[in-house]
Amino acid sequence: MAQHEMHHHLGEHETSIWPLPIGVGILLMPISITSFFAWHQQMLALVMGGVSFLLIIFGLIGWTNEFFSKGHEEGFGGLAISLFIATEVVIFGTMFAAFWTARATHADVWGQWVPHMNLIIPLILTLILWTSSFTILVSEKSVEKGKRAPAILWLLTTIILGSCFVVIHFNEWKHLWHSGFTLSSNMYGTGFYALTGIHTSHVLVGLISQLYVLWLLLSGKMTEHRTTMYKAVSIYWHFVDLMWLLVASSAYIIGSLV
Amino acid sequence: MVEALAYPANLWERIYHIWLFVAVIIYLIVAIPMLYFMIRYRYKKGKNEEGAHIEGNNALEITWTVIPLLIVIYLATQSFVFYQKQRNAPENAMEVKVTGFMWGWEVDYPNGKKVFAFFNPEYKIPEEQKIVLPAGKPIKVLLTSRDVIHAFYVRPAKVMEDAVPGRITHLWFQINKPGEYWAFCREYCGTQHSRMVAILKVVPQADFDKWIKAGVAQSNDSPKLASQ
Amino acid sequence: MAAVSVYRPWYSAGVKEWLFTTDHKKIAMFYGVTTLLFFLVAGIMALGIRLELWEPGMQFMSPETYNYLLTGHGAVALLWWAIGVWSAFANFLIPLMIGARDVAFPRLNALSWWTFFAASVLVLITLIPSNHIKMMWTGYPPYSLNDDAGVTALYVFIIHLVGASSIMGAVNFITTTLRMRAPGITLGNMNLILHAIMAANVIQLLGVPSFAGAVTMLFLDKYLGTNFFNPSLGGDPLIYENVFWFYSHPAVYVMVIPAFGVFSEVISTFSRKPIFGQLTMAVAIWAIALLGFMVWIHHMFTSGIPDWIRIVMSYTTVLIGVPTGIKIFNWVATLYKGSIVYKTPMLFTLGGIFMFLVGGLTGIPLALPSFDINVHDSHFVVAHFHYVLGMAITLGAFSGIYYWFPKLTGKMYNETLGKVSFWTIMIGSNVFYFFQFIVGIEGMPRRYADYPPIPEFIELHHIQTIGSFVLAFGILLTLINWILSVVRGEKATSNPWGSSSLEWQIPSPPPPHNFDKTPELPSDWDPYAYHHKPHW
Numbered sequence A: 001m002a003q004h005e006m007h008h009h010l011g012e013h014e015t016s017i018w019p020l021p022i023g024v025g026i027l028l029m030p031i032s033i034t035s036f037f038a039w040h041q042q043m044l045a046l047v048m049g050g051v052s053f054l055l056i057i058f059g060l061i062g063w064t065n066e067f068f069s070k071g072h073e074e075g076f077g078g079l080a081i082s083l084f085i086a087t088e089v090v091i092f093g094t095m096f097a098a099f100w101t102a103r104a105t106h107a108d109v110w111g112q113w114v115p116h117m118n119l120i121i122p123l124i125l126t127l128i129l130w131t132s133s134f135t136i137l138v139s140e141k142s143v144e145k146g147k148r149a150p151a152i153l154w155l156l157t158t159i160i161l162g163s164c165f166v167v168i169h170f171n172e173w174k175h176l177w178h179s180g181f182t183l184s185s186n187m188y189g190t191g192f193y194a195l196t197g198i199h200t201s202h203v204l205v206g207l208i209s210q211l212y213v214l215w216l217l218l219s220g221k222m223t224e225h226r227t228t229m230y231k232a233v234s235i236y237w238h239f240v241d242l243m244w245l246l247v248a249s250s251a252y253i254i255g256s257l258v
Numbered sequence B: 001m002v003e004a005l006a007y008p009a010n011l012w013e014r015i016y017h018i019w020l021f022v023a024v025i026i027y028l029i030v031a032i033p034m035l036y037f038m039i040r041y042r043y044k045k046g047k048n049e050e051g052a053h054i055e056g057n058n059a060l061e062i063t064w065t066v067i068p069l070l071i072v073i074y075l076a077t078q079s080f081v082f083y084q085k086q087r088n089a090p091e092n093a094m095e096v097k098v099t100g101f102m103w104g105w106e107v108d109y110p111n112g113k114k115v116f117a118f119f120n121p122e123y124k125i126p127e128e129q130k131i132v133l134p135a136g137k138p139i140k141v142l143l144t145s146r147d148v149i150h151a152f153y154v155r156p157a158k159v160m161e162d163a164v165p166g167r168i169t170h171l172w173f174q175i176n177k178p179g180e181y182w183a184f185c186r187e188y189c190g191t192q193h194s195r196m197v198a199i200l201k202v203v204p205q206a207d208f209d210k211w212i213k214a215g216v217a218q219s220n221d222s223p224k225l226a227s228q
Numbered sequence C: 001m002a003a004v005s006v007y008r009p010w011y012s013a014g015v016k017e018w019l020f021t022t023d024h025k026k027i028a029m030f031y032g033v034t035t036l037l038f039f040l041v042a043g044i045m046a047l048g049i050r051l052e053l054w055e056p057g058m059q060f061m062s063p064e065t066y067n068y069l070l071t072g073h074g075a076v077a078l079l080w081w082a083i084g085v086w087s088a089f090a091n092f093l094i095p096l097m098i099g100a101r102d103v104a105f106p107r108l109n110a111l112s113w114w115t116f117f118a119a120s121v122l123v124l125i126t127l128i129p130s131n132h133i134k135m136m137w138t139g140y141p142p143y144s145l146n147d148d149a150g151v152t153a154l155y156v157f158i159i160h161l162v163g164a165s166s167i168m169g170a171v172n173f174i175t176t177t178l179r180m181r182a183p184g185i186t187l188g189n190m191n192l193i194l195h196a197i198m199a200a201n202v203i204q205l206l207g208v209p210s211f212a213g214a215v216t217m218l219f220l221d222k223y224l225g226t227n228f229f230n231p232s233l234g235g236d237p238l239i240y241e242n243v244f245w246f247y248s249h250p251a252v253y254v255m256v257i258p259a260f261g262v263f264s265e266v267i268s269t270f271s272r273k274p275i276f277g278q279l280t281m282a283v284a285i286w287a288i289a290l291l292g293f294m295v296w297i298h299h300m301f302t303s304g305i306p307d308w309i310r311i312v313m314s315y316t317t318v319l320i321g322v323p324t325g326i327k328i329f330n331w332v333a334t335l336y337k338g339s340i341v342y343k344t345p346m347l348f349t350l351g352g353i354f355m356f357l358v359g360g361l362t363g364i365p366l367a368l369p370s371f372d373i374n375v376h377d378s379h380f381v382v383a384h385f386h387y388v389l390g391m392a393i394t395l396g397a398f399s400g401i402y403y404w405f406p407k408l409t410g411k412m413y414n415e416t417l418g419k420v421s422f423w424t425i426m427i428g429s430n431v432f433y434f435f436q437f438i439v440g441i442e443g444m445p446r447r448y449a450d451y452p453p454i455p456e457f458i459e460l461h462h463i464q465t466i467g468s469f470v471l472a473f474g475i476l477l478t479l480i481n482w483i484l485s486v487v488r489g490e491k492a493t494s495n496p497w498g499s500s501s502l503e504w505q506i507p508s509p510p511p512p513h514n515f516d517k518t519p520e521l522p523s524d525w526d527p528y529a530y531h532h533k534p535h536w
């Protein structure tokens, strides 16, 4: 394979136009946020942010189209995504470190910080995510077997479940926030919203990638011969669901039981 | 033996000399053979054109794994022994509270007397801002900060500790010879960090007792006013 | 007409091909040039610092400017030079040394570069006075949340972007090294520098997110009113220090381990001998990488953390001396019964090892709390890490650039100019950094824009500043050497050092596709075997 590749590219200069626009998007994003928070230039922030968003989205779409039209399957996706997940684990780790330190060193006052929480909601959320972990697995297997229809159906269910999770979670936040429990009330508020917020942002990333795979399946770009990307997406989703266990048990149980 | 200028500086001097000795020896053990090989085995046309094929030698490699291991464990343990003394103040120590702020020090003496030592661009510290201390008496400093992290470094005693908001940290020292000594802020704290110095005015016990009784000198002037 | 295009050198390409390239060699070039430019920036900032420290009082700048220069110097020198330059090496060498056409994810590689570029632009933005950042490269809160520290957001995003770039790079390089080695190349017999680069990237993968998390908390605290570092509502500034050093100590090995890799390649080639104890060398690399994650408290010996933690981590820290020592001793043993040729890369490597020895041996006392209690945040620490960073790593990187210069450009560098440069650098930096130790022991605090008129301070600072300009001049010579050689150096052969390593078996400069076909190597293949004798 590798051999074939080399002859194939004999003497050509390899190029792809997609990384550059994404890179520019990546540059504009922080500038936009900085101009909003630090330079207080809302207008500039808005424009920059918009441009950056578009660049990144179009860049990604073009990128993967190119991948499916020109590129070819090396099957490195599994390893790569696992390495990336290792990174993600550490990111969560930092937040856990902050949360747990505060919990341990301020056990005395912590009690006064805990608002009224209804532990049924995290339970429901957990069930939702776990089912979705199962459904995406079924879908992935069907793709590998080349069964397109069931794959699409199961993936759809996964996406719907994921969306439910996000919606319910948002309401939960709204409720708590209005009850006066905010990011800045105290270290429990900070830790609670930080942990659950970061986790939800990962859920969103997961959902977007799933929508993308869905489109690949519908447009028939993804066949049983090219499933690495799907494998990556579903590994990531399993990771998000597992992480939820730790997040929920810290943010809700350890946090609110005094 | 003559009394050291300050404690626990004497312990630092000892760990310093121990390390210096070890380090120089190790340096020579590495540098001398290295230089010798570099000269002895340099390329010589006709004479020394190819390197010998040597893959390695386990016995040697084990030696230079084990010996350094023992050395470093010794060093860490030696430091551990000294460190306990460097950290734990003697019982009879006088407790002084030192609070850092941007940019200066507030010093609270046991009897409620306060001294404010403000940052000073010329390093010319006015008399009333000098931190007066008794000679030959151990002093335990309880540190904290009002804003950002600072660090209190007592130059003659060779000790320091950070002053962290929301925490009380500690260090101790004893200066045996009357005189004026520097104390620096040793944790970066902004524009005037380098001017956040103080002078420790060490006086004989008798004079100190007089000074501390002599009215609670400037406890009532606030940092704001004076820092302008 | 493939046959013709085969020997077009990799850099012969139009603007469009450069902008949109996914070729690891061009991306290596992007990294290399950028990191060198930023090295100049950091260096010139440093010279400003040296001038200001010439004597007490502010002669050339305000404390604010000094603090900005120091923040910039530290951050750029570390993230752009000491870490960034190895991305150039990794990109150029990995595929060539394992006989691959490119890295595992060429597009991701390009994106990683453009992200790095984005971060560089953010750094340039901070040059605007109103956007100066003055929280030092460590960015400790609560100070970094204080308006006196400048635009916190820029600091945060600079870290986020270089971090993102490093992580993309790490994923790419690790996957490439693990999955794309040509048949016959095993983890056992592959070049040591590949182990070094892989270890460094594993550290990046597990460390960078920790730094990213820390600065994210900074951002939230500063702009969204969270309480991570606010003691009055349950936060704690020391959380930042812990999370920060959990990355930033291992980070120093991200910088130095690849330099060890270069030392190994060069010392073996120019003494015409296999590396002494090649396997042990690889194991030592990984031992250092692993231990590196268990020692971070040694940066916090005076931070108010409980004493027992300080003691534990002082033990774990000194332990790192052992695997590092193994490497030093094995290099020395590699010289034994060699046929040593003193080309410029070899000089830089030997110099680098000597200087690392000094830097390392002065790291040990810092690891002893009873010693550190006096020199923490003094110029003694600064001297320690300039011996390892400013010298071991810089000399290592220069050695590597000289060594692969013919392969990269197809031109030969100028030998005499290289050697003159080397000796100037050695003299300058030893004068400079050695007296930095002394002034540190005298008690000179670091990050002091100005200092009290203490006589010994003044003299020692005079000497250092002189040394630093000699050093700068030496570096200037090397830069001139490279530029002149690229323009009109004599043509280089494909294998000027007579090495068996794969990258030397293809033309200099390599064709765009590297190898005509994947090399098939015998099971006893050894990159450190020296059959074909070069005629020095």
Ligand code: HEA
Pocket (backbone or CB within 6 Å): C039, C040, C041, C042, C043, C044, C046, C047, C049, C050, C070, C071, C073, C074, C075, C077, C078, C081, C082, C136, C137, C138, C382, C386, C389, C390, C391, C393, C394, C445, C446, C447, C448, C449, C468, C469, C471, C472, C473, C475, C476
């Ligand atoms: C790889 C890392 C690296 C490197 C290579 C260097 C290189 C140098 N550093 Fe370093 N330095 C750090 C990393 C590094 N530093 C870090 C991390 C800190 C801590 C920051 C902090 O406290 O937060 C620090 C802090 C630091 C201080 C402490 C200041 C203080 O605490 O108050 C000083 C002071 O002397 C200093 C000086 C220098 C000098 C003179 C060089 C020289 O080696 C530079 C030589 C290079 C050049 C000069 C550029 C190339 C040459 C030319 C372009 C020639 C033309 C120019 C002229 C001749 C004018 N540095």
Ligand code: HEA
Pocket (backbone or CB within 6 Å): B026, B030, B067, B068, B069, B071, B072, C138, C252, C253, C255, C256, C298, C299, C317, C318, C320, C321, C322, C324, C325, C326, C328, C356, C357, C359, C360, C361, C363, C364, C365, C366, C367, C368, C372, C375, C376, C377, C381, C384, C385, C388, C389, C393
């Ligand atoms: C490439 C960079 C690099 C490297 C390799 C090292 C290597 C080491 N460093 Fe250093 N260090 C820095 C970069 C680096 N450091 C920086 C940038 C800072 C300051 C950060 C900041 O605050 O801005 C710092 C600060 C720093 C501190 C904190 C000081 C303080 O702030 O108070 C400490 C404390 O333990 C330390 C220790 C060590 C040790 C034990 C090693 C060991 O790895 C050294 C091991 C090597 C040897 C020991 C020599 C070879 C061994 C032998 C010949 C065997 C025999 C030896 C013995 C038996 C001892 N370093």
Ligand code: CUA
Pocket (backbone or CB within 6 Å): B100, B103, B149, B150, B151, B185, B186, B187, B188, B189, B190, B193, B194, B196
């Ligand atoms: Cu206060 Cu530095």
Ligand SMILES: [Cu+2]
Pocket (backbone or CB within 6 Å): C248, C249, C252, C296, C298, C299
């Ligand atoms: Cu360290």
